[in-house]
Amino acid sequence: MHQADTLEKLMNNSGAPSTHYRPETAHKGPRVICVTSGKGGVGKTNIVVNLAYCLANMGKRVVVLDGDLNLANVDILLGITPHYNLHHVFLGEKSLRDILVQGPGGFSILPASSGILEMADLTEEQKLYFLAEMDELGEKIDILLIDTAAGINKNVIYFTLAAQERIIVLSPEPTSLTDAYAMIKVLSTRHDVKKFRILINSANSEKEALAVFRQLSMVADRFLNTLSLDYIGYIPFDARLPQAVRAQRLLTELSPQSKASLMLKKLANQLAREEQTTQQDGNIKFFWKGLLHL
Numbered sequence: 001m002h003q004a005d006t007l008e009k010l011m012n013n014s015g016a017p018s019t020h021y022r023p024e025t026a027h028k029g030p031r032v033i034c035v036t037s038g039k040g041g042v043g044k045t046n047i048v049v050n051l052a053y054c055l056a057n058m059g060k061r062v063v064v065l066d067g068d069l070n071l072a073n074v075d076i077l078l079g080i081t082p083h084y085n086l087h088h089v090f091l092g093e094k095s096l097r098d099i100l101v102q103g104p105g106g107f108s109i110l111p112a113s114s115g116i117l118e119m120a121d122l123t124e125e126q127k128l129y130f131l132a133e134m135d136e137l138g139e140k141i142d143i144l145l146i147d148t149a150a151g152i153n154k155n156v157i158y159f160t161l162a163a164q165e166r167i168i169v170l171s172p173e174p175t176s177l178t179d180a181y182a183m184i185k186v187l188s189t190r191h192d193v194k195k196f197r198i199l200i201n202s203a204n205s206e207k208e209a210l211a212v213f214r215q216l217s218m219v220a221d222r223f224l225n226t227l228s229l230d231y232i233g234y235i236p237f238d239a240r241l242p243q244a245v246r247a248q249r250l251l252t253e254l255s256p257q258s259k260a261s262l263m264l265k266k267l268a269n270q271l272a273r274e275e276q277t278t279q280q281d282g283n284i285k286f287f288w289k290g291l292l293h294l
């Protein structure tokens, strides 16, 4: 099944979604990047919030969506307790702007919690209101970063398919490699996703990270030769990171010169540079439509 077919099915829509780039009419829609992994605990949430912080420091307008619907990872990591979430927007009690929470360094967090799961059951009117709100927000932001739960489940697949780019995080542990491969295999064979960006976390050196990437490419190539796996870098193992987690602070804020911080900044720079050339229109709406079953 092709990716577009799958999305169309997820969206329960007869017409093809509009993803065409229309330079004359386009406002600059945000880039939607989903960070996911096969195995849990490989560092996704820390990577997302630290990237968001670095990108915001570069002047990018960034929103983080916590796609780990059960555990609200982002809130816990930053020690925040949002008072309102998407549920209040659906009830018409709050606007999206009211529920956004300010993160450190100026990025925003969109508290979704279980709200996302309710989306398919909204009335037509609620869905249209929400899309209009989202469109307005979309005009004001440059990047939507999504942190997902680990492994293959319905929500992770939604986010992964609807985003423009997917970053798969893995660590040098053998189980992380096999789980990443299993995830890539499902996304490519069942959902026709062919492009993946690979980020190795907790490596002891670049050499080790590249060796992990080569191993992944080898298994992937042997079985799925149409895939494109793009190595986008590595984050070293850094003892300061768990310390920052315990303090509910961001590593890049607390220890900006630590080795993992320097690589996170480098990666954010890389992403920010690409952003100027890969901007597309309509993706934020496309993204939410999938979740709304429109």
Ligand SMILES: Nc1ncnc2c1ncn2[C@@H]1O[C@H](COP(=O)(O)OP(=O)(O)OP(=O)(O)O)[C@@H](O)[C@H]1O
Binding pocket: 037, 039, 040, 041, 042, 043, 044, 045, 046, 047, 068, 073, 148, 149, 150, 201, 202, 203, 235, 236, 237, 238, 239, 241, 242, 245, 260
């Ligand atoms: N580069 C690193 N160096 C040292 N420790 C790290 C690094 N990256 C992650 N960790 C450790 O791994 C823990 C888990 O990280 P994190 O919560 O970001 O993973 P996750 O992939 O989001 O997990 P989950 O799948 O449960 O959502 C961190 O609390 C930290 O202790």
Ligand SMILES: [Mg+2]
Binding pocket: 044, 045, 046, 068, 073, 147, 148, 149
């Ligand atoms: Mg997490």
